[in-house]
Amino acid sequence: RAGTPEVTAAEIDAGAAIDRACRDLGFFLISGHGVDPALLATLDDAAREFFARPDREKAAIAMALGGRAWRGWFPEGGELTAGRPDRKEGLYFGAGLPADDPRVASGTPLHGPNLFPAEPEALAPAVLAWMDAMTALGHALVRGVAIGLGLPPGWFDAHLTADPTVLFRIFRYPPHPAADEGWGVAEHTDYGLLTVLAHDGTPGLQVRSSTGTWIDVPAVDGTFVVNLGDMLERMTGGRYLSTPHRVRHGGGTRDRLSFPFFFDPGWDAEILPVPDAALTGPVREVDRWDDASVHTWSGTYGDYLTAKGAKVCPALTDHLAPEPPPA
Numbered sequence: 001r002a003g004t005p006e007v008t009a010a011e012i013d014a015g016a017a018i019d020r021a022c023r024d025l026g027f028f029l030i031s032g033h034g035v036d037p038a039l040l041a042t043l044d045d046a047a048r049e050f051f052a053r054p055d056r057e058k059a060a061i062a063m064a065l066g067g068r069a070w071r072g073w074f075p076e077g078g079e080l081t082a083g084r085p086d087r088k089e090g091l092y093f094g095a096g097l098p099a100d101d102p103r104v105a106s107g108t109p110l111h112g113p114n115l116f117p118a119e120p121e122a123l124a125p126a127v128l129a130w131m132d133a134m135t136a137l138g139h140a141l142v143r144g145v146a147i148g149l150g151l152p153p154g155w156f157d158a159h160l161t162a163d164p165t166v167l168f169r170i171f172r173y174p175p176h177p178a179a180d181e182g183w184g185v186a187e188h189t190d191y192g193l194l195t196v197l198a199h200d201g202t203p204g205l206q207v208r209s210s211t212g213t214w215i216d217v218p219a220v221d222g223t224f225v226v227n228l229g230d231m232l233e234r235m236t237g238g239r240y241l242s243t244p245h246r247v248r249h250g251g252g253t254r255d256r257l258s259f260p261f262f263f264d265p266g267w268d269a270e271i272l273p274v275p276d277a278a279l280t281g282p283v284r285e286v287d288r289w290d291d292a293s294v295h296t297w298s299g300t301y302g303d304y305l306t307a308k309g310a311k312v313c314p315a316l317t318d319h320l321a322p323e324p325p326p327a
Contacts, residue, residue, distance in 0.1 A: 011153070018148045025207065025241065026241035027217065029217075030224050037222065043126040050119075069104075070094070071115045073091050073115075076088060081188050130261075134166075138164065138261070143156070159269075165262070167262040171260070173249040191229050191231070191262075192263070194227070194232070195228075195260050197225040198258070201221055202252075205258075206245060228242050230242045231271050234271055234273075242294065266301065
């Protein structure tokens with residue numbers, strides 16, 4: 001309640017605004033987030049320096065070398081969305097875990113060390129500083145989501161995100177002629193709870209409304225885009241939306257960089273509905289891009305993420321498959 005030590009009046013207002021956005025569209029912009037803009041500037045500079053290098057140099061940290069950890073670089077066309085190659089290249093990072101961590105030792109997919117290039121040296125510290133800032137912001141955002149749903153403010157951290165699955169990507173979208181029908185990334189939804197997307201100020205992101213209309217998301221300086229993933233739609237029974245989105249970079253000569261950070265449930269968390277008291281309001285029925293339903297699926301978040309990831313980079317599917325039992 002407002003005025004108690006647990007929740008301030010400002011948090012009540014913010015939670016209500018988040019709730020409206022989650023029900024209406026599944027996307028919103030945030031400002032006043034407290035993240036130092038110098039962190040993004042440093043990250044952008046280092047990423048551009050890396051992507052400008054020849055592919056043979058970048059291949060020193062190719063994703064195939066990351067194995068089951070699912071980390072490293074992939075070239076343009078190295079990812080698929082809805083079975084079609086994306087027009088982007090990128091870098092995958094996550095929580096850096098040593099080889100003796102129990103999850104790594106047991107072969108848990110998407111767990112392990114990061115791969116960083118020798119040059120530019122600035123990239124590794126910039127990535128780690130950004131991930132720390134985004135993780136803190138993710139905890140603050142799920143607090144706002146809980147307040148908006150009328151749940152205790154710490155509900156998500158108590159049930160799903162005490163040890164969140166955190167993944168970070170840096171994507172480079174090269175410009176293409178305006179008449180080119182290819183997409184940097186085609187229509188899709190994200191898989192987890194919340195994605196916090198930083199950008200370089202270049203537009204190109206579009207989201208699909210419940211009426212099927214595509215809406216351009218403005219690239220407002222100093223703001224982050226936040227969008228909902230499939231798990232939050234599932235947990236709210238369709239009251240919150242995991243909105244389809246896509247990217248086209250069709251103008252100018254400068255590469256478009258984006259920096260999506262995924263703040264998701266713990267790997268072993270079973271994804272169940274939020275308490276009934278929070279399940280109020282209309283349920284939206286939206287045709288999904290993949291003809292799948294997040295409501296008929298059941299299991300842990302790790303199960304869901306592994307299955308989805310195997311479709312994005314099929315050449316690396318063997319790394320994500322369960323390891324065979326010892327002979």
